Amino acid sequence: MYRSQQLALKYFAAAIVLFGIMTVAGILSSIYYVRPGFLLNTFHFSTAKILHIDTLVIWLLMGFFGAVYWFLPSELGREVEGIALAEVFFYIFCAAVAVVAVVFIFVQYGGSSEFSLWFINQGRKYVEAPRWAAIGVVAVVAVFMYNVIGTALKAGKITGVVGVLIVDLVPLFALYLDAFPALTNMSQDLFWWWWLVHLWVEATWEVLIACIMALALMQLLGTSRWVVEIWLYVEVALVLGTGVLGLGHHYFWIGTPAYWLGIGGFFSALEPLPLLGMVVHAIYDAGTQHLKTTNRPAFYWVLAEAFGNFIGAGVWGFMMTLPQINLFAHGTQWTVSHGHFAFWGAYGCGVLAVIYLALEKARGLGGLDGNAWKWSFALLNIGVAGMAGGLLVSGMAQAFYERAIGGSTLGAFLAAQRNVWFMDGMYARLLFGLLFAAGYFVLVYDLLTIGERHTEAELETRAAAAGS
Amino acid sequence: MSPQDLIRTSLLLGAFVLLAGSYGLLYSVGLLLDRPALLLASHVSFALQCLVTSAIILLTPLTPWWKLLIVASCAIYFRIPPVTWRYLHQIHERSGED
Numbered sequence: 001m002y003r004s005q006q007l008a009l010k011y012f013a014a015a016i017v018l019f020g021i022m023t024v025a026g027i028l029s030s031i032y033y034v035r036p037g038f039l040l041n042t043f044h045f046s047t048a049k050i051l052h053i054d055t056l057v058i059w060l061l062m063g064f065f066g067a068v069y070w071f072l073p074s075e076l077g078r079e080v081e082g083i084a085l086a087e088v089f090f091y092i093f094c095a096a097v098a099v100v101a102v103v104f105i106f107v108q109y110g111g112s113s114e115f116s117l118w119f120i121n122q123g124r125k126y127v128e129a130p131r132w133a134a135i136g137v138v139a140v141v142a143v144f145m146y147n148v149i150g151t152a153l154k155a156g157k158i159t160g161v162v163g164v165l166i167v168d169l170v171p172l173f174a175l176y177l178d179a180f181p182a183l184t185n186m187s188q189d190l191f192w193w194w195w196l197v198h199l200w201v202e203a204t205w206e207v208l209i210a211c212i213m214a215l216a217l218m219q220l221l222g223t224s225r226w227v228v229e230i231w232l233y234v235e236v237a238l239v240l241g242t243g244v245l246g247l248g249h250h251y252f253w254i255g256t257p258a259y260w261l262g263i264g265g266f267f268s269a270l271e272p273l274p275l276l277g278m279v280v281h282a283i284y285d286a287g288t289q290h291l292k293t294t295n296r297p298a299f300y301w302v303l304a305e306a307f308g309n310f311i312g313a314g315v316w317g318f319m320m321t322l323p324q325i326n327l328f329a330h331g332t333q334w335t336v337s338h339g340h341f342a343f344w345g346a347y348g349c350g351v352l353a354v355i356y357l358a359l360e361k362a363r364g365l366g367g368l369d370g371n372a373w374k375w376s377f378a379l380l381n382i383g384v385a386g387m388a389g390g391l392l393v394s395g396m397a398q399a400f401y402e403r404a405i406g407g408s409t410l411g412a413f414l415a416a417q418r419n420v421w422f423m424d425g426m427y428a429r430l431l432f433g434l435l436f437a438a439g440y441f442v443l444v445y446d447l448l449t450i451g452e453r454h455t456e457a458e459l460e461t462r463a464a465a466a467g468s
Numbered sequence: 469m470s471p472q473d474l475i476r477t478s479l480l481l482g483a484f485v486l487l488a489g490s491y492g493l494l495y496s497v498g499l500l501l502d503r504p505a506l507l508l509a510s511h512v513s514f515a516l517q518c519l520v521t522s523a524i525i526l527l528t529p530l531t532p533w534w535k536l537l538i539v540a541s542c543a544i545y546f547r548i549p550p551v552t553w554r555y556l557h558q559i560h561e562r563s564g565e566d
Contacts, residue, residue, distance in 0.1 A: 270541075272485050279492050280553055287496075314489065315485045316482070328469070400475060
């Protein structure tokens with residue numbers, strides 16, 4: 001095994017740990033909605049929420065890095081250039097995440113000073129990490145870029161997938177620099193902040209996961225490189241064509257010009273079209289394999305990625321993306337519902353597929369199967385679908401009672417928070433969140449033991465065969 | 469937009485894309501397994517999507533521009549599964565020849 005692939009396994013382990021912290025912080029956040037006095041003056045709701053959404057970003061990012069470090073050496077036929085530096089930066093990355101988490105948990109917030117900005121919290125959603133840690137993230141991404149580009153140059157070879165990946169790394173890096181400005185004009189600040197959040201999630205990450213899935217499909221199903229690369233170009237063109245200007249669907253209530261709403265609505269309305277193509281593609285690929293593969297968990301997580309992306313981003317997104325609806329739905333639990341489903345479908349499932357793929361090779365197994373992965377697959381997916389459903393009910397109640405009837409006043413906001421539909425949705429979210437958490441624990445058990453259990457089963461079969 | 473219109477419109481828009489997905493899924497699985505019943509079901513699904521499109525046009529307060537976009541999208545959704553399937557088939561066949 002290449003050193004790069006050993007590093008990938010470390011990234012996957014760190015990603016799964018952060019996935020767990022995200023889940024726990026999510027459960028805590030959901031409890032506050034049904035028990036507002038929960039941990040009063042001890043642990044703030046805002047801190048639980050920050051931990052929930054920041055670990056979401058970091059576990060997915062670590063999963064992407066792990067996936068690229070896993071596939072890159074076999075794709076280019078050599079060890080990753082600068083692997084020693086990458087290993088050092090992995091530990092720096094983990095240490096920085098741990099320190100930031102400790103500060104978030106024990107300090108929680110600071111005054112409006114430069115010190116707070118640098119050492120406690122930048123205060124911008126999704127990129128709350130204090131400035132020193134944000135600089136660390138920039139350094140980690142820079143090393144990652146150097147690893148990918150340097151390896152391609154040293155190998156004297158740029159495959160289609162690696163070419164797309166390299167082009168994508170430039171905006172991935174450049175857009176994160178947008179996490180730093182502390183503009184005093186809130187409209188300007190939010191205008192640029194959305195460039196980071198939207199263009200990372202609906203452009204650069206989409207391309208990154210498309211590259212990762214292309215590499216995974218070649219390994220998992222033996223799909224030919226030519227097919228994978230042609231389809232990658234088509235999908236990336238369609239996703240970028242609709243996703244980039246879909247940026248405008250966030251520009252509500254922050255003082256941006258009104259034309260953005262139409263632009264955003266139009267391009268967002270087109271976003272489900274390529275997603276439907278991906279569903280057809282997934283079925284075609286599954287069919288060519290007759291649903292037979294040596295790594296069933298990875299295969300089913302790839303399928304879940306295609307369907308989850310369509311439902312979470314496509315169906316849930318389209319329900320609220322036209323300006324007339326978005327005007328009311330924006331910033332309610334409705335958006336949260338869409339966010340949960342879309343993040344899980346588009347990215348979470350893909351990362352889990354690659355982890356299973358890597359484990360099969362790392363443990364030298366001829367295939368992966370069993371029952372535990374089926375339980376975790378079912379619990380996690382039912383959990384997410386249930387949470388998205390519960391949040392949708394709550395969000396619609398908010399849009400209906402607080403925004404459309406109440407006119408978005410403080411009184412209407414408070415009344416909507418007590419509304420029975422809102423509360424029922426929140427209880428449902430908590431319940432399905434617990435189901436999701438159970439799925440997480442089964443997943444961890446499966447990832448830790450899947451090779452060993454497989455070997456035991458093989459030994460039993462052999463023993464039985466020898467006995468007979 | 470009235471509160472009732474808000475919920476009605478968004479549910480219709482969700483149903484619109486969900487039925488497009490159901491059409492694509494049934495169409496692809498029908499072709500894959502060579503089951504005419506599933507292909508028929510896929511077209512029933514698309515017919516339902518057309519009904520939802522009509523409901524969006526007739527029952528929602530969306531402006532004409534957005535209604536036009538929905539109609540155009542509906543036509544494009546109809547073509548996506550067959551075109552995608554044919555294209556995938558072609559590139560897989562060419563890949564096999566290579």
